[in-house]
Amino acid sequence: MDLIWQIFLNGIFLGGLYALMALGLALVWGVLNIVNLAHGAFIMLGAYACYYLYTGGHIDPFLALPLAMLIIFALGYLIQRFVLNLIVRSAMFTTLLITFGIDVVLTYMAQIIFTADFKTINPPYAGSNFQLFGATVPYVQMFTFVVALAVTVGLSVFLRRARLGRAIRATAQNLTAARLYGVNPRTLYAITFALGAALAGGAGGLYGMVSQINPYIGAPLTAKSFAIAIIGGLDNPLGVIVGGLFLGLVESFTALYIGPTYTSVASFGILVLVLIIRPTGILGRTA
Amino acid sequence: MSEVLLGVDKLGAGYGDMAVLLDMSFEVRQGEIVSLVGSNGAGKTTLMRALSGLLPRKGSIRFAGSEISGMAAERIFSLGLVQVPEGRQLFGQMSVLDNLLMGAYLCRDKKEEKRRLERVFELFPILQERRSQRAGVFSGGEQQMIAIARALMAEPRLLMVDEMSLGLAPVIVDKLLDALVAIRDERGVTVLLVEQDVFSAFSIADRGYVLELGKIVREGNAEELVEDPEVRRAYLGI
Ligand SMILES: Nc1ncnc2c1ncn2[C@@H]1O[C@H](COP(=O)(O)OP(=O)(O)OP(=O)(O)O)[C@@H](O)[C@H]1O
């Protein structure tokens, strides 16, 4: 019983992080109609940004997080402004190809600059934990969960209430009308893409605190984000919370009952299943 | 006579190689309601797009004292040339309130935004009551009302309305026409109404133009145009 409770909590904490990982992908997909295959690379770069701000700059990783997000925001803005704006609204295949190319380049550059060695973000409080009804909860795990959920809810509020957030939703729904009322799509797309990148970067920083990082963590995380975005749907940013928690729980319990090496099999099994059961949900947005 | 707000001279526009508007010239004076009628494919919507800066165009367009034929859409809009597009183009999944606020997107002043909202609600009280409902669930006439209200949120100097009556029952159209008159009378907004429906278009207009295959073929007082045998034959089938 205690074990199941422990595994359940692990899954929930992991799921919160997953939700934030998928959030940026879902945002960019919904607004720009681009499935950004470089999303995981932004997660990876955010993790490294946090790592170096901590080890080099001696900034507490949680405080470094906004800074890391800002850096990845800037990177995302430049990429959208100078590369993706050229192909926005073109065929899905083109955007997949280009973002795949960006992913390859970023991963390769990361490998040269950061080397392929595993790194971890290890703040002094990394080892401490507390008991919650018989389960052991590391503080770091709990903080990452809280921060991830707070950022996710924060984005949802921003989209709902802020002037810019409203314009992002409006552009996603009806580009023609949004232009008619003074929205400049190029700027708006760049901001949206940069936001998506920054969210990925933030998720990466948190990921680096609970897991090891190397230049190749991106691709599988892109795939997981994709699965979560599909489960959660693109219309409501809070949908990723459902998708993230679901995936987190499935992975935790798979690790327990089937074996830790099978967690990826489980998550991609779910992806395939969802694609089979709800293909219209995806085609409806990408067609 | 009041001054010219919109002066179009030898305007040409089209899609790629296909020219739709050919040497079009007309004008709209400050405080007027002008109707421009034309049948299917005459180029009415193309004209709206060209004036709003959404299509490449030739010739001269003067608006409120500036030459706008070379300006980007966003600039033209912020000068006060605002259109209610054909088919309404609402943000269907968003609330009425969000739709209206999008009309005031370029207004960064919260107080001013609120003032505009109150004025629009005065004109269409039903929108205030139902402001948190999704725009997509409203009836056709109500959606047209939302589209007009959204455009008013931009505080236009010239409100261009494209095919307002399309698909709506005559009673509803009459109500909307009354609203346009009120918008002109009470707020001093000049109105350019672009329509297929000659009767409704000319019923509230001071002056009118008839557009055929990208050219103005008739112009004059609205009452005269409705009586014009050519117009009656072509548009009313009488
Ligand atoms: N996006 C487009 N690309 C190419 N041709 C177009 C486009 N939109 C309209 N046209 C063509 O331009 C011509 C004028 O069309 P336009 O939509 O301006 O007519 P309209 O007067 O608004 O007609 P309606 O009363 O049906 O709305 C038509 O021949 C139409 O086929």
Ligand SMILES: [Mg+2]
């Ligand atoms: Mg038309």
